[in-house]
Amino acid sequence: MPTEKNKSFYLTVDETLSGLRLDKALAKHPQIESRSQAAKLIDSGHVTLNEKPLKPSYITTLNEVFLISPPPLRNNPMAPFNLKLDIVFEDEDLIIVNKPAGLVVHPAAGHYEDTLVSALLHHTNQWSAGTAPTRPGIGHRIDKDTSGLLVVAKNDSAHRRLAKQFKDKTTHRVYWALAHGLFKKPSGKIESLLQRHPTNRKRFSSQTKGRAAITHYSVVKSISAGISLVHLKLETGRTHQIRVHLSELGHGIVADPIYSSTGRSKSIRSTQTRKVVDSIPRLCLHAAELGFDHPRTGEKMIFKSPWPDDLAPYIETLFASKERP
Numbered sequence: 001m002p003t004e005k006n007k008s009f010y011l012t013v014d015e016t017l018s019g020l021r022l023d024k025a026l027a028k029h030p031q032i033e034s035r036s037q038a039a040k041l042i043d044s045g046h047v048t049l050n051e052k053p054l055k056p057s058y059i060t061t062l063n064e065v066f067l068i069s070p071p072p073l074r075n076n077p078m079a080p081f082n083l084k085l086d087i088v089f090e091d092e093d094l095i096i097v098n099k100p101a102g103l104v105v106h107p108a109a110g111h112y113e114d115t116l117v118s119a120l121l122h123h124t125n126q127w128s129a130g131t132a133p134t135r136p137g138i139g140h141r142i143d144k145d146t147s148g149l150l151v152v153a154k155n156d157s158a159h160r161r162l163a164k165q166f167k168d169k170t171t172h173r174v175y176w177a178l179a180h181g182l183f184k185k186p187s188g189k190i191e192s193l194l195q196r197h198p199t200n201r202k203r204f205s206s207q208t209k210g211r212a213a214i215t216h217y218s219v220v221k222s223i224s225a226g227i228s229l230v231h232l233k234l235e236t237g238r239t240h241q242i243r244v245h246l247s248e249l250g251h252g253i254v255a256d257p258i259y260s261s262t263g264r265s266k267s268i269r270s271t272q273t274r275k276v277v278d279s280i281p282r283l284c285l286h287a288a289e290l291g292f293d294h295p296r297t298g299e300k301m302i303f304k305s306p307w308p309d310d311l312a313p314y315i316e317t318l319f320a321s322k323e324r325p
Helices: 022-026 033-044 117-122 156-168 241-250 271-278 311-322
Strands: 009-012 047-049 065-068 087-090 095-099 147-153 172-180 187-196 204-206 210-222 225-233 283-294 299-303
Touching: 022 033, 022 283, 033 047, 117 187, 117 210, 147 156, 156 283, 172 241, 172 311, 204 241, 210 241, 210 271, 210 311, 225 241, 225 311, 271 311
Parallel strands: 147 283
Antiparallel strands: 009 065, 047 065, 087 095, 095 147, 172 225, 172 283, 187 204, 187 210, 210 225, 283 299
């Protein structure tokens, strides 16, 4: 694999960032995943102002320009990483993995070794070239905080044929989500143009220009106190698509730190339900079904994954117990 280094980038302080701690301001940059990652970069001297290192507690001023120079990736950023994977299916052409929440798919800033790609390289070195050196075999992706099914190609032929199915929208992808509120319609189609948010670079939003995004939803169950279990079928697969669409519909996903207000659970009209919802540990979104034609044989294949262990008990509790005030 070729050597690759992380490119430097800048953070310019605008009105929304002025007066914030540097670690908090930096965490809003799209290339930084969390405030803790921002603090690590600052503490290690990789964030400078006029060539001077700073502290995470530094208070920003309007129009300041910070240089962020992440440490270089290792000489071989694609070295294998020993991580046990939940492999659902594997043959000579592809592998289906049930990705846990919290695992990044491919190397990026702050995640050079502990990625799905590195774990797959530990499993086998038989992968297609992919779309980039750090993305061997990866034809589609799942957000770090989302769990569920992902297909990876093991050779170039399989990768091309799978990529064409995703492009032609002939694949089958269904997600499950636990969402706030009661839907006015039991099912529907959400369609918009998605683009990165104009002020918050970590978010995406529907705008007059952008990439077409289409999500079909159906409500499976709901609790009158104000929680709904929703199945979502993707017609397109844009970054944060489901999270944006549900949020803009007024039904943000439970425990979504970006698109759902932290105080949203206060509107739940049941103390019992509210306590369960508030204890859910992470984004309640799961890639539950994945289907496509096998790239070599043409056989129709479909894989299903139940709610993972870190979310299943909460779903069972919410929809098995009777509500109390």
